[in-house]
């Protein structure tokens with residue numbers, strides 16, 4: 001008998017489980033629009049040329065060793081990552097108010113940040129008090145199914161009623177799964193409200209440069225908050241914009257009120273990381289540092305990044321045109337209005353299941369499709385499936 005005999009079968013992950021189902025499907029016309037991982041026109045994963053070049057340089061470097069990194073990770077990677085998201089001219093960086101630690105990609109950055117924010121109990125009774133009143137997760141209104149756009153009024157109302165000191169998770173750009181981002185004016189209203197109520201922003205930036213094709217444009221929301229001198233947390237991922245998915249490369253930055261607070265914050269982050277995974281992996285961070293430190297490689301990266309963003313935008317236009325040419329019932333303009341990796345189609349779970357069974361189209365049950373999974377070749381097949389699903 002087994003000590004695990006009573007264990008129940010856990011369900012597949014709602015997002016990564018779509019790829020599991022896709023891989024099992026023998027159909028020659030199957031299309032995977034589940035996980036938000038970039039694919040080329042030929043439907044293949046892409047390793048950026050500049051990444052291959054950086055790896056070659058690393059391999060050719062005879063003095064390279066495989067020693068442990070410090071708990072906080074590769075220092076140069078941390079500095080360059082903060083500069084990338086906050087801007088080279090960021091006042092917070094100039095005043096040494098940013099504590100950055102390399103983490104296991106975006107998820108790892110969010111996890112370390114969340115762990116750090118969970119109050120550090122001191123008195124023996126604190127754990128009971130905090131576990132009873134620990135970090136409770138509540139959601140705020142964001143997406144309006146009627147307009148397939150932002151429920152801005154609902155968002156402001158919910159943030160207005162959040163208790164002062166609450167932590168608010170915000171997508172820096174390319175909101176997942178809706179593809180709906182606040183406008184710059186709406187971000188300014190969100191910033192003012194949050195600062196007036198002392199709500200602590202926790203930004204999640206998994207698609208910088210992927211949404212608009214511009215690294216700086218996609219960081220505007222974050223930089224508005226940093227410019228006001230307030231504090232925030234920032235989780236960065238290089239999975240998508242540098243195509244380093246499996247290397248698990250990311251960073252958590254905490255912008256603090258002063259330099260001496262930043263020093264103490266970094267020391268506390270080390271207490272979270274050391275017992276969690278001790279220190280992060282070397283290879284991916286070395287690739288990123290090699291690219292970000294060299295202006296010529298940085299420029300080559302921005303060109304490849306823009307090409308990926310542009311291909312996704314062209315897929316939006318092609319899908320929209322294909323549905324219009326079929327006279328598919330419904331307003332599909334949200335396909336070209338939404339931004340980033342995903343389109344939130346508005347298809348319901350029955351329609352998603354129908355498209356999987358009859359057309360071998362794979363997407364998450366909430367109707368989200370990864371536009372990067374599409375190509376000129378597969379747009380007609382997807383449009384036929386959507387047309388059949390809604391008529």
Ligand SMILES: Cc1ncc(COP(=O)(O)O)c(CN[C@@](C)(CC(=O)O)C(=O)O)c1O
Nearest residue numbers: 015035036105106107108176204206237239
């Ligand atoms: C908003 C957001 N934050 C963080 C992450 C985590 O990325 P990382 O840990 O790989 O850096 C993702 C990835 N979301 C994907 C692309 C993949 C996934 O679900 O893991 C998605 O399909 O939604 C994301 O969409």
